[in-house]
Structures are given as C-alpha cells and as structure tokens.
Amino acid sequence: MIKKLLTTFLILILSLPLFAKEYMIQKGDTLWDISKKFYNDNFKWPLIWKYNVTINNPDLIYPKQKIYIPILSGKFEKILLNNNIKLTKPKHKISxxxxxxxxxxxxxxxxxxIKLNDFEFISKKIPDCQIIAVEEGKYYASTGNIIRVKSDLDFKLNDNIIIYRSSGKYENYGYLLKVVGYGTIKTKEFDGTALVVINKSFEPISKNFLCEHGTEFKAxxxxxxxxxxxxxxxxxxxxxxxxxxxxxxxxxxxxxxxxxxxxxxxxxxxxxxxxxxxxxxxxxxxxxxxxxxxxxxxxxxxxxxxxxxxxxxxxxxxxxxxxxxxx
CATH class of the missing domain: 2.40.30 (Elongation Factor Tu (Ef-tu); domain 3)
Structure with missing residues (x-):
C-alpha cells in the first residue's frame, strides 16, 4: 500500500512544470526526433507522449504546439513507462x-x-451515354438481356461498356455514380443508337441509366x-x-x-x-x-x-x- 501511494505521489510530482522543460514543436518534428534531441535516445519517445496528456495520438503533433519534456531520473523514467508502453519506433514523416x-x-x-462490382464513386462529369429502352416486355433488365443505348460516342461492334445508376448531383462535389453492370455492343444503328447485351448486372437495370466505354473495374x-x-x-x-x-x-x-x-x-x-x-x-x-x-x-x-x-x-x-x- 505504501509503495502504491509513493508511486502515485511521484507521478503527481512529475506532472508539475517544475520537472519539465517547455518545448514548441517545429515543422518536421516527431516524438522520435524530439526524444533524440533531449535524451540522446530515440526510443524514449513514449516518456514524452505519456507526460503530455494533450497528445491523444503520438503520430499527430503539430508545429507551434507546446509540450513539456520531463526531466527524468532513472526512477521517474521507470514510473512513466510502467503502463505497458512498448519502446518501438513511431510512425513518422516519409521522405x-x-x-x-x-x-x-x-x-x-x-x-x-479484387473485382470492383457495385461500388459508388463521385465524378465531376456525367457520362453522355444513356439507356433509352430495355428488352421488349420488360421494365428492368439483367444479365443476358438486351438494352438500347444512345450516345454521341463512336460505337463499334464488340466494344465493352460500363453501366451506371446515377443519384444525381451530390452536394457541391459532383455526380454520385454506382456501377451496376457491364455490357457489349452487338449492333450499331445510323441514328446514334446501339443494341447492347448485358454481360453482368449487379442490380436491376432500367431506362435512363447511364453508360460509357470501358471494361470491368479491377484492383x-x-x-x-x-x-x-x-x-x-x-x-x-x-x-x-x-x-x-x-x-x-x-x-x-x-x-x-x-x-x-x-x-x-x-x-x-x-x-x-x-x-x-x-x-x-x-x-x-x-x-x-x-x-x-x-x-x-x-x-x-x-x-x-x-x-x-x-x-x-x-x-x-x-x-x-x-x-x-x-x-
């Protein structure tokens, strides 16, 4: 019990500025580098981190932020480290x-x-190819069905297209698009339309969905x-x-x-x-x-x-x- 009280007392003492030096973080600083500067030992950076309760994440420190560097004896250092903090190099800036x-x-x-199937993304521009009709007698189309698309693009037979569902303008960022399928152009008409067979659909595809040239997204x-x-x-x-x-x-x-x-x-x-x-x-x-x-x-x-x-x-x-x- 006495040992525990003594430990608590020493930690409280360590929290006073009397036992620390004030330091203003400079551009490019990391706790790893600051530890080297004050202790001549990079691996004592957790002592600084634990002493400064305002540092929530040791990887996020900022220029002009004031911190305190504890002045330590061997016993005080042991007390500060007595919280299962592993002395390993922290993340720091890359060069x-x-x-x-x-x-x-x-x-x-x-x-x-991975194959990127029904994922969403934001685009500054909206594709100018549009589905104008689906297979006769159907309201929605899916894999294996035929759709008719219209575009000013130069369609060629067997070209691959990506089919999108648009949710319209998303705030001030751009257009929110979702990939809903892929298809292949099977016939080309003189009026700027083309018949497309849907090779793969991730959800029902209908009139007014958008499209553009492209192949299946992968990463x-x-x-x-x-x-x-x-x-x-x-x-x-x-x-x-x-x-x-x-x-x-x-x-x-x-x-x-x-x-x-x-x-x-x-x-x-x-x-x-x-x-x-x-x-x-x-x-x-x-x-x-x-x-x-x-x-x-x-x-x-x-x-x-x-x-x-x-x-x-x-x-x-x-x-x-x-x-x-x-x-």
Missing amino acids: DKNLYDKSFTKIFYSLKN TIPNTFKIIQSNSNGKVIYLTDNIQFAGQGNSAIIYEKNNTAKVGDIYNIFKQVTEDNYKRIIKAGEAQIIFKNGDFLTTKIIKSNLEIAVGDIASLGKLAINTNALE
Whole structure:
C-alpha cells in the first residue's frame, strides 16, 4: 500500500512544470526526433507522449504546439513507462530517400486481387451515354438481356461498356455514380443508337441509366506498406448507400484536394469528440482505397473501432508498396 501511494505521489510530482522543460514543436518534428534531441535516445519517445496528456495520438503533433519534456531520473523514467508502453519506433514523416527502405509493415487484412462490382464513386462529369429502352416486355433488365443505348460516342461492334445508376448531383462535389453492370455492343444503328447485351448486372437495370466505354473495374492491392504521417487531411463525405454510420466492410468516399494517394493506400479515420468541454481527436478506423477519381477516393473500411460518419477526418497513414519494383 505504501509503495502504491509513493508511486502515485511521484507521478503527481512529475506532472508539475517544475520537472519539465517547455518545448514548441517545429515543422518536421516527431516524438522520435524530439526524444533524440533531449535524451540522446530515440526510443524514449513514449516518456514524452505519456507526460503530455494533450497528445491523444503520438503520430499527430503539430508545429507551434507546446509540450513539456520531463526531466527524468532513472526512477521517474521507470514510473512513466510502467503502463505497458512498448519502446518501438513511431510512425513518422516519409521522405524520398527512405520510401523504399526495409522498414515495411505487412498487414494481412488488406484487399488483394479484387473485382470492383457495385461500388459508388463521385465524378465531376456525367457520362453522355444513356439507356433509352430495355428488352421488349420488360421494365428492368439483367444479365443476358438486351438494352438500347444512345450516345454521341463512336460505337463499334464488340466494344465493352460500363453501366451506371446515377443519384444525381451530390452536394457541391459532383455526380454520385454506382456501377451496376457491364455490357457489349452487338449492333450499331445510323441514328446514334446501339443494341447492347448485358454481360453482368449487379442490380436491376432500367431506362435512363447511364453508360460509357470501358471494361470491368479491377484492383490489385499489395499487402506490404510503408507507414507515414501525412501533413494534409481529407474528410469522409459519403458512406455506402448514403447510410448514416458505417463500420468494417462498408464503403466510404473520401475527399482530399490534390491528394497523391493511389489505389491500395490506407487512410486513418479520426473523429473529433467533446468530453466535458474538452475536444479530443480519436482514431475510429482505417479505410483502403479501391478506386480513385481525382480528388475523390472510394475506399473499403477494413478496420473500425468506432462508428464512422460523414465529416470524420481522413489522413493518409500507409502507402501500399509494390515489392516487385524493389527487386
């Protein structure tokens, strides 16, 4: 009991500024580097993290943020570490020179070779090819049925097309489209129309659906990643079928202007919560890019600790690495 009280007393003492130096985070800093600067030991970064209760995530520190660096004796250091904190290198900013080094992380929940069937995405432009009729006597068409399409595009026999269902304009972002099937042009008419046989449908297809030239969407995603800390943030703007909350297995569309991400990369999803008038940023899950269209990233939620909602923060956290390129 006395030992426990003494430990508590020492921790309280350590929380006072008397036993710490104030430090303002500079651009490019990580706790890994700060630990080296003050302790001449990178692996003591958890001491700084545990001392500064305002740092929710050790990978998210920002320039001009004030923190305290504890002045430690060996006993105080042992007390601060007595919370099962593993001394491993934290995630930190990536640079060109260390992109293809040996510090890769393999994760086995990643998607691999996948066919992108009925997925949704946002496009700035809407396809100009439209279904004007379905097979006679039918209101909806499906796999094996015939549809008639009209477009100013130069149709050729045996061209492949992608069929979309449009939900119209989505806020100010663009047009929300969903891939609902694939087809092949079988006849071409002089009036700009063509007959198409549906090779694959994921839901009933009807008049006024849209189409364009293209083949089946696929994605090949490595299972080797480079952990990074991104300075820029995007946000979740849409969830599967416009649901309110999403979890593992659902899809989410992330918007990040001028992003450099690619298919296979993984975003960390964060929520801002308020507890007793104190705002905290906590990690809600991870989402992997399966389709990219400029600033819009269609992702699959591969891990969720909390419900993910529209407006949550998205930050690039893992870069997919093609290990074949390293050989």
